[in-house]
Amino acid sequence: MRISELSRTCGCSVETIRYYESVGLLSAPRRAANGYRVYSDEHRKWLQLVRRSRDLGLPQDEVRLLIKIARDESAACEDVYRLLSSHVQRVSTRIRELKQLEKSLIRLQSRCADGRSKKCPAIDELMK
Amino acid sequence: MRISELSRTCGCSVETIRYYESVGLLSAPRRAANGYRVYSDEHRKWLQLVRRSRDLGLPQDEVRLLIKIARDESAACEDVYRLLSSHVQRVSTRIRELKQLEKSLIRLQSRCADGRSKKCPAIDELMK
DNA sequence: GTAGACCCTCTAGTTGCTACAGGGTCAAGA
DNA sequence: TCTTGACCCTGTAGCAACTAGAGGGTCTAC
Ligand SMILES: [Zn+2]
Ligand SMILES: [Zn+2]
Ligand SMILES: [Zn+2]
Ligand SMILES: [Zn+2]
DSSP: OOHHHHHHHHTSOHHHHHHHHHTTSSOOOEEOTTSOEEOOHHHHHHHHHHHHHHHTTOOHHHHHHHHHHHHSTTOOHHHHHHHHHHHHHHHHHHHHHHHHHHHHHHHHHHHHHHOOSSSOHHHHHHHO | OOHHHHHHHHTSOHHHHHHHHHTTSSOOOEEOTTSOEEOOHHHHHHHHHHHHHHHTTOOHHHHHHHHHHHHSSSOOHHHHHHHHHHHHHHHHHHHHHHHHHHHHHHHHHHHHHHOOSSSOHHHHHHHO
16 A cells, blocks of 8 residues: 555545654555555554544654554553553643633633723733 | 843743744843843833733734734724633633543543453554 | 853754655556 | 656755753852
8 A cells, every 4th residue: 555545544644654654653664666655554553553642642752652562462451551541631630721721711801891991901910 | 120030020931031032022122231131110011911821822923913902002902802702712622622532531541441351452442 | 260140142952743845656648 | 759647755944832052251259
C-alpha cells in the first residue's frame, strides 16, 4: 500500500505519516524501486495506535512509551493502565481548570452587561 | 521602574515582558542612558491587561484587539462583551470535548483493569 | 578590583504538526 | 510522441506563546 492509501484508511494526512516516521512514531517502511514508501498491514495497525492515542490526547512521548510497551511480548497490561490513569488525571485537572476559567470569564462579562457607564468595567478590572 | 521590578509586580518573567514588547503587546518604554528599559505606572497597567487576559486564555491576537478597544476613548463596552462571549463559547466547547475524552479514556482503561489475559485489551483496541 | 546582580540583543528550542519549494515518476489521453 | 495530472520524494520554514541560553555590558559593594 502506498502512502496516500494509508493516509485514507487512517484518516491522517500524508505529511503527518512522513512526520511520524521522522520522529520515530512509525517505523520506516521498505521502499519500492522508485523510492516510494510501501506499507504493510502491520504498519497500518501501528499507525492506528498512534492516531487513536493522539486523538485521546496522549502526548507524543507517551505514545512512544505505549509503543514500546506494546512491542514487548510480555506486554505489561499494568503499565498501560498506569499510563492511562495518569493521563485521565491530567484531563480531569484540565477540566476543573477550564471550569474555573469559564466562571471568571462569565463574571467579568456580566460587569459589561449591566453597565451604562462610559468606561468599560471589564477593561477597568483587567487593568487595575 | 526597571524590568525586573515590573516582572515582580506583574508576575511574569523578564523574558516574557521583552517578548510582549517584540510582538507588540506592550509598547516600548523609554531607555535610560545605559540602554536599560524604564517603565512607568501606565506600562504596568497595560501589562496587567495583557497578563490577566492571557491568564483567562485569550489568544494573543484577541488581546491585541482588546488593547485597541481599550485605547480607544469611546471604549466600546459592547465589543468587549462580544469578545468575551465568543471566548466563553470556546472554553465551554473545550470543556465538553474534554469530558468526552475523559469518558473514552476511562472506558479504555477499564478494559485493562479486569483483564487477566496475556495481551493488553486496551492496546488491542487501539490497534484494531 | 572583582564578585554579584542586574541589563542588553539575538538565536534556538519547545509541541505537533502543516505548508511550501523544487524536484522525480508514471499512467492515460490528444 | 508528447503532455497533462496525480502521485511521490527531500528539506526547510511556519504556527502559538513563550523559555532558555550565549555572549556580552553596567553598576554597586566589599
Ligand atoms: Zn492493559
Ligand atoms: Zn465592557
Ligand atoms: Zn512542486
Ligand atoms: Zn552570559
